[in-house]
Amino acid sequence: MTHAAFLVIAALAVASALGLVLRRNAIHGALFLVVNLGSVAALYLTLGAEFLAAVQVIVYAGAIMVLFVFAIMVLIPGKEETGLDPRRGWRLLALPVGALLALQLLLVVRAGVGPVAPAAAVPGGVEAVARLLFTRYLLPFELTSVLLLAAMVGVLLLARRRV
Numbered sequence: 001m002t003h004a005a006f007l008v009i010a011a012l013a014v015a016s017a018l019g020l021v022l023r024r025n026a027i028h029g030a031l032f033l034v035v036n037l038g039s040v041a042a043l044y045l046t047l048g049a050e051f052l053a054a055v056q057v058i059v060y061a062g063a064i065m066v067l068f069v070f071a072i073m074v075l076i077p078g079k080e081e082t083g084l085d086p087r088r089g090w091r092l093l094a095l096p097v098g099a100l101l102a103l104q105l106l107l108v109v110r111a112g113v114g115p116v117a118p119a120a121a122v123p124g125g126v127e128a129v130a131r132l133l134f135t136r137y138l139l140p141f142e143l144t145s146v147l148l149l150a151a152m153v154g155v156l157l158l159a160r161r162r163v
Contacts, residue, residue: 006046013039026072030065037061051126067152074159 016039019032037060044053133141 002046006043009039009042009046013043027069030068030072033068034061034065037065051129067155071155071158074155 013036016032016035020029020036023029023032037056041053041056041061044050044056
């Protein structure tokens with residue numbers, strides 16, 4: 001089962017990466033990037049790295065993608081879609097497919113997983129990552145936070161000039 005899950009998730013990651021590179025619309029490319037980052041998080045889960053998967057979803061697919069979409073919307077104004085949507089049929093199909101995926105998720109959660117080792121016993125667990133992050137890699141961690149803050153301030157300055 002793990003091998004099949006890996007192949008499906010890896011195919012999704014490759015397809016979304018191709019969609020990211022080949023799409024001309026920046027918003028669609030950003031959405032493909034969200035799918036790619038989510039599939040990477042799922043790959044982390046197949047490796048048993050739950051903390052890395054959670055960080056991948058929270059930091060990259062959440063915070064960084066919000067910043068990307070905000071920057072795209074600010075820097076490329078006037079590209080809103082108007083008129084009738086030619087893809088309405090496909091969008092209506094999304095509801096039953098989403099319900100099917102939610103049912104599958106419910107069945108997977110109900111089936112549960114085997115016994116889990118305590119976090120301290122896992123070599124890549126939260127405690128080990130935190131110890132390394134706040135001792136050996138404290139300077140790169142702080143520099144990354146300053147870089148992200150500078151990017152956010154830059155986007156806000158760009159947005160303020162346009163208004």
